[in-house]
Amino acid sequence: MTTTDDIIERLVSDLTPVPRYALWRRFVLGIVPALGLSLLLMLLVLGPRVDMPDVLMLPVFWIKSAYNALIAIAAFLTVYRLSRPDGFEGRFFGWLALVIAAMAAVAAAQLMMAPTETYPVLILGSSALHCPLLILGFAMPVYAGTVWSLRRAAPSDLRLTGFVAGLAAGAAGAWVYSWFCTENGMPFVLIWYSLGILLTGALGAVTGPRLLRW
Secondary structure (H helix, E strand, O other): OOOHHHHHHHHHOOOOOOOOOHHHHHHHHHHHHHHHHHHHHHHHHOOOOOOHHHHOOOHHHHHHHHHHHHHHHHHHHHHHHHOOOOOOOOOHHHHHHHHHHHHHHHHHHHHHHOOHHHHHHHHHOOOOOOHHHHHHHHHHHHHHHHHHHHOOOOOOOHHHHHHHHHHHHHHHHHHHHHOOOOOOOHHHHHHHHHHHHHHHHHHHHHHHHHHOOO
């Protein structure tokens, strides 16, 4: 007669330990090449900036880059935590609010120091209509790589994990786009870059339950 212990023994007899840091390596393999592909797409579609040496001397360029990079790093670390059955978002949304608040303060300071006639340029620039869509497009390789990484994980909250994965990919796409974007208005970055990141997050929330199912 087969006992419960016998059944359990048969089920676990062929199991082998998962290599240490296997999930971490899978995330690196999924995200880093995807980020490289996004950069390549940016160069092919939009081309490099001819004034890059001068741009690198501008504080606004580095603030714009740091804003997206900080959101991306925080979101990717949170996705890694959420990839486990007992994972949770921790303080991610608090950190996200802090980064956005800091950027809002910088944007407000720039507006206060600028003449009122420059407000349309600082807020709308010349690319407000297509900036969020370009960010969404450049985020797609990174989102695909993140989903590929998560397919071998076991997140329990698929919608939340998809949403944060989308935010991470969107911020990575925004970081890529920031190397081409000629806008120097911090209000522009706060509004339109954030909208592009949020669009990708919404896409992740919608597709996460289906793509991450296990």
